[in-house]
Amino acid sequence: MDIRLDGKRALVTGAGKGIGREIVGLLAQCGAHVVAVSRTEEDLATLAREVGCQTIQADLADANAARRAAEAAGPIDLLVNNAGISIPQPFLDQSVEAFDKTVAVNVRAAMIISQVIARGMIARKSGGAMVNLSSQASLVGIADHAAYCASKGALDQLTRVMALELGPHNIRVNCVNPTVTLTPMGKMAWGDPRKSEPMLAKIPLGRFADPPDVAYAVAFLLSDKANMISGITMPIDGGFTAI
Numbered sequence: 001m002d003i004r005l006d007g008k009r010a011l012v013t014g015a016g017k018g019i020g021r022e023i024v025g026l027l028a029q030c031g032a033h034v035v036a037v038s039r040t041e042e043d044l045a046t047l048a049r050e051v052g053c054q055t056i057q058a059d060l061a062d063a064n065a066a067r068r069a070a071e072a073a074g075p076i077d078l079l080v081n082n083a084g085i086s087i088p089q090p091f092l093d094q095s096v097e098a099f100d101k102t103v104a105v106n107v108r109a110a111m112i113i114s115q116v117i118a119r120g121m122i123a124r125k126s127g128g129a130m131v132n133l134s135s136q137a138s139l140v141g142i143a144d145h146a147a148y149c150a151s152k153g154a155l156d157q158l159t160r161v162m163a164l165e166l167g168p169h170n171i172r173v174n175c176v177n178p179t180v181t182l183t184p185m186g187k188m189a190w191g192d193p194r195k196s197e198p199m200l201a202k203i204p205l206g207r208f209a210d211p212p213d214v215a216y217a218v219a220f221l222l223s224d225k226a227n228m229i230s231g232i233t234m235p236i237d238g239g240f241t242a243i
């Protein structure tokens with residue numbers, strides 16, 4: 001099976017590092033023209049040099065900046081809402097500021113960007129596909145991750161509603177739900193072996209995910225090979241949620 005995205009324009013948020021950066025490279029290899037949105041200018045400059053993608057710098061925690069970035073991207077066929085943050089805090093010390101920022105980036109930005117992109121798809125009658133980067137943290141509770149788990153649970157539900165309302169316009173919307181993935185975020189939250197070892201022990205395949213494990217699933221869900229798949233949450237977790 002060969003996944004080709006020639007002639008498609010893809011928008012990837014949070015493209016500067018980690019999973020987003022891997023997705024940009026893979027979608028470009030599959031033939032898509034990629035528009036990469038991220039916060040750090042330097043990451044975007046190196047990405048543009050490596051991949052030849054278009055770039056837009058924006059802080060998606062700001063609702064207006066998120067809307068402007070989506071509008072600046074032009075017509076888009078494939079959207080990946082990947083930007084996300086994690087600010088681990090024990091529940092009793094969960095701050096309102098960290099909660100609001102987590103929800104703003106992980107859920108609100110995905111909603112705003114998807115609205116702009118979906119309106120364009122509907123106006124052009126082009127159809128399209130979207131993938132939201134959720135997490136196993138939407139499916140189980142994880143200590144010190146109250147805001148993150150809540151935001152990813154909300155993202156799963158946003159995805160289902162989008163799939164319902166956008167399906168009649170031939171727009172498919174899905175989530176992928178990775179386990180711990182070895183990116184800058186994954187290493188920040190799980191770098192301490194006292195935390196990572198109990199988590200690893202619950203993964204039947206015995207390892208954390210690498211960015212390509214996630215990127216391949218995203219490319220499949222965006223492609224016409226997944227034409228009958230919409231509204232799902234797809235664990236990429238080595239069996240973690242099977243236990």
Ligand code: NAP
Binds near residue numbers: 059061136178
């Ligand atoms: P990462 O290594 O921290 O990279 C995240 C990227 O998103 C960075 O380029 C970052 O830019 C960008 N970003 C963050 N906040 C932004 C904002 N407000 N505006 C614009 N760009 C922003 O994270 P990752 O591990 O690749 O995670 C990607 C997605 O997968 C997230 O949604 C995350 O929740 C999800 N996920 C991750 C894991 C994991 O273990 N790593 C597991 C399951 C799901 P800056 O560096 O410039 O801020």
